[in-house]
Amino acid sequence: MANNNRDGKMSREEAGRMGGEATAKNHDKDFYQEIGKKGGEATSRNHDKDFYQEIGQKGGEATSRSHDKDFYQEIGQKGGEARSDSDGNNGKMSREEAGRKGGEARARQRK
Numbered sequence: 869m870a871n872n873n874r875d876g877k878m879s880r881e882e883a884g885r886m887g888g889e890a891t892a893k894n895h896d897k898d899f900y901q902e903i904g905k906k907g908g909e910a911t912s913r914n915h916d917k918d919f920y921q922e923i924g925q926k927g928g929e930a931t932s933r934s935h936d937k938d939f940y941q942e943i944g945q946k947g948g949e950a951r952s953d954s955d956g957n958n959g960k961m962s963r964e965e966a967g968r969k970g971g972e973a974r975a976r977q978r979k
Contacts, residue, residue, distance in 0.1 A: 917977065 878886075961969075
């Protein structure tokens with residue numbers, strides 16, 4: 869155990885890191901997916917559409933400042949390839965998927 873403070877105590881950063889490592893050893897992927905899902909659901913109950921639009925815009929602006937045209941071309945190509953490889957519909961969304969996504973988007977707008 870490293871002591872990062874002059875008084876011989878562990879720093880808050882180090883304690884957090886060590887706690888995170890210990891937790892990771894005790895839990896699997898499903899655990900983290902479940903707590904992520906719960907956190908996302910709690911956040912969606914506490915925030916409205918404007919909140920998500922604002923953070924999305926801020927994230928997009930930050931990303932555009934730190935990446936160039938080549939980055940966007942590369943991720944667009946990768947996304948297109950992944951999409952076409954995964955659905956068997958030549959990159960087109962199925963009617964079922966389009967209907968489901970449309971219904972989910974509509975339900976979010978009504979909240």
